[in-house]
Amino acid sequence: MALGFIKKIFSFGKKEVEEVSAEEPQVAAEAQESLAAPADDTVASAPSVEEAVEEAAVLPAEALGAIEVESPVADEPATKPETVAESEPEILPEIAPVVVEQVEAAAEASGRAEPEHIPAFEPHAVPVESAPVPEEPEPEPEAADEPSGIAIDMIPGPMDDADIGPVEIPAPEAPTADIEPAGAVDTPAPVAKPSTNKVTVTRFVEDKKPDEPLPAEPARRLSWFERLRKGLSRSSQQLGDSIGGIFTKRKLDEDTLQDLEDVLIQADLGMETAIRVTDALSATRYGKDISTDEVRTIMATEIEKVLGPVAKPLELDLSHKPHVILVVGVNGTGKTTTIGKLAAKLTAGGLNVMLAAGDTFRAAAIEQLHIWGKRTGAPVVSSKLGADAAGLAFDAWKQAKEAGSDVLIIDTAGRLQNRAELMEELAKIVRVLGKHDPDAPHTVLQTLDATTGQNALNQVEIFKNIAGVNGLVMTKLDGTARGGILVAISAKHKLPVYFIGVGEQVDDLEPFAAKDFAKAIAGVA
Ligand SMILES: Nc1nc2c(ncn2[C@@H]2O[C@H](COP(=O)(O)OP(=O)(O)OP(=O)(O)O)[C@@H](O)[C@H]2O)c(=O)[nH]1
Numbered sequence: 284m285a286l287g288f289i290k291k292i293f294s295f296g297k298k299e300v301e302e303v304s305a306e307e308p309q310v311a312a313e314a315q316e317s318l319a320a321p322a323d324d325t326v327a328s329a330p331s332v333e334e335a336v337e338e339a340a341v342l343p344a345e346a347l348g349a350i351e352v353e354s355p356v357a358d359e360p361a362t363k364p365e366t367v368a369e370s371e372p373e374i375l376p377e378i379a380p381v382v383v384e385q386v387e388a389a390a391e392a393s394g395r396a397e398p399e400h401i402p403a404f405e406p407h408a409v410p411v412e413s414a415p416v417p418e419e420p421e422p423e424p425e426a427a428d429e430p431s432g433i434a435i436d437m438i439p440g441p442m443d444d445a446d447i448g449p450v451e452i453p454a455p456e457a458p459t460a461d462i463e464p465a466g467a468v469d470t471p472a473p474v475a476k477p478s479t480n481k482v483t484v485t486r487f488v489e490d491k492k493p494d495e496p497l498p499a500e501p502a503r504r505l506s507w508f509e510r511l512r513k514g515l516s517r518s519s520q521q522l523g524d525s526i527g528g529i530f531t532k533r534k535l536d537e538d539t540l541q542d543l544e545d546v547l548i549q550a551d552l553g554m555e556t557a558i559r560v561t562d563a564l565s566a567t568r569y570g571k572d573i574s575t576d577e578v579r580t581i582m583a584t585e586i587e588k589v590l591g592p593v594a595k596p597l598e599l600d601l602s603h604k605p606h607v608i609l610v611v612g613v614n615g616t617g618k619t620t621t622i623g624k625l626a627a628k629l630t631a632g633g634l635n636v637m638l639a640a641g642d643t644f645r646a647a648a649i650e651q652l653h654i655w656g657k658r659t660g661a662p663v664v665s666s667k668l669g670a671d672a673a674g675l676a677f678d679a680w681k682q683a684k685e686a687g688s689d690v691l692i693i694d695t696a697g698r699l700q701n702r703a704e705l706m707e708e709l710a711k712i713v714r715v716l717g718k719h720d721p722d723a724p725h726t727v728l729q730t731l732d733a734t735t736g737q738n739a740l741n742q743v744e745i746f747k748n749i750a751g752v753n754g755l756v757m758t759k760l761d762g763t764a765r766g767g768i769l770v771a772i773s774a775k776h777k778l779p780v781y782f783i784g785v786g787e788q789v790d791d792l793e794p795f796a797a798k799d800f801a802k803a804i805a806g807v808a
Contacts, residue, residue, distance in 0.1 A: 474633035476601075476689070483596040484625070484781075485794040488632025491598060511793070512803045514761035514785045519806035521764050522550045526582075527575050535568045543578070551736055552586070553771025559585045583805035586770055590780075590797035593773045597754065597781040600725060605637065605683040605691040607716060609676075609724035611709060611750050613742055614697030616730040617758030617784055619648060622692050623655030624784070624792035629690055630659045637688040639679035640665035641672045641712065642696040652694055658789065662686070672696065672708060673715040680719045693724070700745035709750045727752045728781070731772070733763045740768070743776050758784030761791075766804055 481491035512519075525546040533539050540561045547557035560582050564573070599606045608625075610618045622638060629636045638661050642648035649665050656663035664679040676693050683691040695712065698705035716723040729752040731739045746752045755776075757769050760783050773780060780795040802808075 474630075476633050480600060480602040482599050482601060482632075482634075484599060484628055484632070485596050486628065488599075488629055488634055508799050508803070510785060511760075511799055514763075515766045515800075515803040517762060517764040518550065518766035519804050522546065522767070522804070523575070523579070523806045525550070526578050530573060530575050530578060535564060535571060535573050540565055547582075547767075551765050551767035551771055553767075553774050555774045556586060556589050556770050559589070579805045579807050583801045583807045586805060587797050587801035589770055589774050590795075590801055593755075593777060593780045594795045594797035594800075595779040595781065596794060597726070597779075599634075599690060601634075601689055603720060603722065603725055605680070605688045606726070607680065607720070607724040608690060608692045608726040608728060609695065609712065609716070609750070610692065610728045610730065611695050611746055611752065612697060612730040613699055613732070613735075616697065616732040616735075617756075618642075618697065618730045619651050619655065619694055620787060621728070621730050621756050621758060621782070621784060621792060622652065622694055623659065624789055625782075626655060626659040626661045626692060627789045628792070630661055634689040635687060636661040636690045636692065637679065637683040637686060638663045639676060639683075639691060639693040641675055641679075641693045643668060643670045643672050643675060644696045648694065648696070661692075673711045676712045677715045677719070680716060680723065684719075700742050706745065706749045709746075713750055724751075726754055728754050728756055730784075731755060731757045731769075733757050733760045733766055733768065736765045736768055737771075740772055740775060743772055743778065747776065747778070752778065754778060755780045756782045756784065756792075757795075761785040769800070770804070 477488060477490050479490045482488050483491050526543065529539055529542045529546065543564070544557045544561050547560055548554060552560075563581050563585050564578065568577070610622055612618050619642070626636050626638060636659070638652055638656050640649040640652045640663060642652075643666060646668050649668070653663050653665065655661075664675070664682050666675045666678075672695060679691060679693060693712070693716075695709060696705070698709065700706065713724060713727070727750050729743060729746050729750075731742065733739075735742070743752065743755070755772070755778050757772075757780065760766050760769075769780065769783075772778075782792045783795050783800070785791050785793060
């Protein structure tokens with residue numbers, strides 16, 4: 284049963300951002316600088332793991348402060364002024380109900396009539412206290428040892444349609460700003476929850492139906508396929524041109540097969556899939572004339588065989604409260620944007636979602652997550668710039684538990700896979716979460732930028748080993764000529780691919796469909 288519900292926007296007060304003292308940002312700035320190191324940085328040039336862990340461990344003690352709860356914020360512009368006067372939570376008398384696009388879609392999918400109006404309700408202040416984070420048994424000091432300054436931005440409901448657009452990420456800034464908590468917690472409009480502990484997340488959150496295929500949505504599906512084809516047109520066009528060049532007036536022989544194999548490898552599909560395709564061709568058509576259309580069709584069939592086993596819906600086990608999703612990946616691969624899109628799906632499906640701004644290196648990243656929280660109605664737990672990410676994750680779990688959240692999604696700072704000290708920080712986040720719940724994080728999602736090409740193979744290898752990645756999201760498939768890399772990654776790593784990102788908008792996250800993708804990349808109608 285698809286679930287979709289209406290959320291409302293309430294305006295309460297302003298979030299305040301204040302200047303940070305001179306010493307703290309300097310440490311954070313160093314950390315930030317290390318993150319911004321060029322891609323060709325080697326491990327040898329980086330500080331040792333021990334040094335880095337020591338350094339990281341100092342951060343939270345300096346950076347964390349008293350824990351407070353941020354008041355709900357009024358409709359703010361996407362780019363917020365540095366300082367906004369704090370005010371008592373302001374209660375607007377009544378705001379017309381706002382229906383977000385995907386909520387409409389969810390309601391439509393579930394056959395629900397669209398409610399005409401949802402009555403406003405009044406916000407109330409709920410102080411939230413931070414939890415002290417226990418020490419880790421290892422010699423490395425945990426940020427959790429220190430009291431931490433956590434702000435929770437409780438967002439009452441989705442913004443209206445006019446506010447939904449690409450997130451503008453402010454230019455990197457000196458770490459002088461701090462997210463200042465304020466005062467009240469607003470409870471989002473109540474929404475019905477899934478009735479079982481297992482749900483699948485596709486376009487919507489649904490009760491898991493083990494033996495049934497996901498409900499078909501013919502009209503929407505067609506437009507989705509067209510969009511996918513458009514997004515992958517550069518990849519398929521390049522491939523099609525090359526194939527056309529090989530098979531014009533030539534019979535299928537050893538040379539043509541070798542040429543085709545080279546073309547498929549150049550298109551990032553990977554050796555394994557290239558051999559699959561040429562084997563399939565030679566098995567049935569060797570020595571015969573063959574058209575490019577036939578080659579494309581066989582190619583699509585073979586690619587689908589590779590992708591089929593990894594195209595799985597994201598499953599959330601709601602017997603874990605919260606089900607923790609940790610989102611990891613290299614800088615700029617789309618972690619925060621994917622979190623926003625995913626949170627929109629989950630909240631529209633009636634789940635209580637909390638977000639944690641674990642990218643404590645960039646003020647802009649924290650701000651970006653707050654914007655997504657506001658759009659989706661998900662409260663955001665954040666801390667001071669430069670705070671220890673593991674400590675924040677630990678506290679966020681506790682906040683989510685206390686709030687009864689179904690799902691906690693934790694953002695992390697982007698990091699290159701060859702930066703050993705940063706990868707160790709990621710491992711620490713995983714370990715710390717395990718203290719609350721041995722199975723947490725339950726889902727470790729890695730975002731991959733489709734424009735990256737071959738390097739993505741190596742990224743998956745290392746993140747999988749260090750952070751236990753158990754699912755992938757490939758972003759930026761709109762407009763890249765390198766979409767074939769997803770096939771190579773699937774063949775090599777065999778990790779589930781839950782979603783693909785085809786744009787910056789909130790609904791540009793689509794469940795991964797093997798057949799559609801295979802046809803789109805092979806250029807088959
Ligand atoms: N075209 C397109 N752009 C995307 C997609 N997903 C994310 N982006 C854009 O990619 C840029 C980086 O996205 P972020 O979500 O900030 O990436 P991140 O991994 O959180 O970045 P760091 O925190 O710096 O590591 C932003 O401009 C996004 O709007 C997508 O599917 N398609």
